[in-house]
Amino acid sequence: MGHLTFQAQYLTHLGAKGRIVLPAEVRKVLGLKEGDRLLLRVREDGAIELLSAREVARRAKGMFAHVAPGQSLADELLTERREEAGQEGE
Template identity: 50%
Template sequence: MVGAKKKAHYVVQVGSKGRVVLPAEVREALGLREGERLLSTVEPEGTVRVEPLRKAVEEVYGLFRNVAPGVSLVEELIRERREEARREELA
């Protein structure tokens, strides 16, 4: 767990509407706030991993950080789309 010093186990119960309440210790270790979105992953062996969605997004952005240093991929995409639109207008 993020922020956890060692591996910890907690028993939780599934409610009638499929809801699970995370213990305060888990919410604290993950730095969760009310209303925060979580990403849950079911592994092939049946284990379930739960992490803050923001953490997963940060990891994905981190993978692409060095792909084009100094270049905004968003600006590059917009530029390409504008060029395509110009070519279509001329055709």
Template identity: 45%
Template sequence: MGRQGRIVIPAEIRRELAIEPGDKLIALNDDGELHLLTHAQLVKRLQDLFAHIPKGVSLADELISERREEARHEDDV
């Protein structure tokens, strides 16, 4: 790693992963390990993470409903 924090990815690895000059990579700290992902890889990872949620279900609406219910219980105490 250079003084400015830049990392050089060897050409062979760039070819294997189809990383082209100018591609933007997203750096993730995964439990102390550095992972570099392309935008497409990150989107795929997130889609897989939320794949179990049925279409039409809004996690935001569920969270709001839960918070309102909790607030009602706090008012009763």
């Protein structure tokens, strides 16, 4: 994934039905494509923060790293779900 400097700024506009177009360079650098989910946060100061679902997951993983150090809780959950699905098919 590429890297934008913190001060990167782009002029965009509010379109029909409140849509905002993200510039192609931003989508490319962040690896975003049509249909990707984004989290929009409005801060108390009126600033808007836009995060990709991938970034939200990365931050959440970091927040809970102390719970099971050296283990991937997501991997464990996926393994459990696969085992449950296999048992249901038997």
